[in-house]
Amino acid sequence: MKKNIAVVMGGFSGEHDISINSGTEVYKALNKDKYNVYRIVIDRNDWYYLSDDNQKTSVDKNDFSICLDNKKITFDLAFIIVHGDPGENGRLQGYFDMIGMPYNTCGFYTSALTFNKGYCNAVVRNFGVINLAKSKVVYADRNIDADEILSDLELPVFVKPASGGSSVGMSKVKEKAELLPAIEKALHEDCEVLIEEFIQGREFGCGVLQTKNEKLVFPITEIIPIGREYFDYEAKYQGFSNEVTPAEIDEKISTMMQNTASRLYDLLNCRGLVRFDFIYNEDKAKLYFLEVNTIPGQSSESIVPKQARAMGISTAQLYEMLVETFL
Numbered sequence: 001m002k003k004n005i006a007v008v009m010g011g012f013s014g015e016h017d018i019s020i021n022s023g024t025e026v027y028k029a030l031n032k033d034k035y036n037v038y039r040i041v042i043d044r045n046d047w048y049y050l051s052d053d054n055q056k057t058s059v060d061k062n063d064f065s066i067c068l069d070n071k072k073i074t075f076d077l078a079f080i081i082v083h084g085d086p087g088e089n090g091r092l093q094g095y096f097d098m099i100g101m102p103y104n105t106c107g108f109y110t111s112a113l114t115f116n117k118g119y120c121n122a123v124v125r126n127f128g129v130i131n132l133a134k135s136k137v138v139y140a141d142r143n144i145d146a147d148e149i150l151s152d153l154e155l156p157v158f159v160k161p162a163s164g165g166s167s168v169g170m171s172k173v174k175e176k177a178e179l180l181p182a183i184e185k186a187l188h189e190d191c192e193v194l195i196e197e198f199i200q201g202r203e204f205g206c207g208v209l210q211t212k213n214e215k216l217v218f219p220i221t222e223i224i225p226i227g228r229e230y231f232d233y234e235a236k237y238q239g240f241s242n243e244v245t246p247a248e249i250d251e252k253i254s255t256m257m258q259n260t261a262s263r264l265y266d267l268l269n270c271r272g273l274v275r276f277d278f279i280y281n282e283d284k285a286k287l288y289f290l291e292v293n294t295i296p297g298q299s300s301e302s303i304v305p306k307q308a309r310a311m312g313i314s315t316a317q318l319y320e321m322l323v324e325t326f327l
Contacts (some may be wrong), residue, residue: 013084022298089115161190201281209302218307222247
């Protein structure tokens, strides 16, 4: 009997539409001869099944079921592809844990930790396996003093929501006068803001997947913004970047990044498909931790699917690996 797979997409954040794109790619790629695949969309107003002709059927949140043609349908696995809240911060995982529903991502604790960049940085720094930029976290309900911040950090700095993704609300600040407006911009996305010193270097990403039988550490991708100072929202989703896979970099450095990504995957108790992002400063020959993305994008042009294809793994094979790992 075919297993029922719910591809869960959408969410409450500014990444809602990006998640829909990722989820649609997963839905199309999963083998319908092997699985019964259902699109489940989450938004603030409703959770619903979306049919191929775009008809909506509400989800019963008591057991995450739907009713179609007077028949109750339950699921064997939730394939979470919700970027941001509530899919990447652990809330959805906590719900599925409570109702006993298997899912394909990191667990509640790891998701919650890694989603908050300030907390995650503190934990990763304590591991002692990689360098991190100097940083400071400020909060919406406390006094924010530019002079105090810049007494600890040197310009330029990056200002970003502590919890969030896709570079939404992010700014690069070069002058003191730009700092408070940048913080205010980030506070529109989150009540906590991470301020990090700028690290000069090249940006790289590395996907990692632990299956039932093996750990796959994917080829390194270099992320090169086009006409942008950094990998912002437009660079990510509007074509203003060039992503080179495998990265054109010395093999020793590539291997170091892969080994570091694999080590962090274990130390952070990750599950499923995760991408680690780094900055490499060539002058200092130092690798810096940037962030971990526990639900990386899965559109046709996203980084991790490209890395998988570079290994000879199709997107359909990649998603089947994920499904079979957690069924």
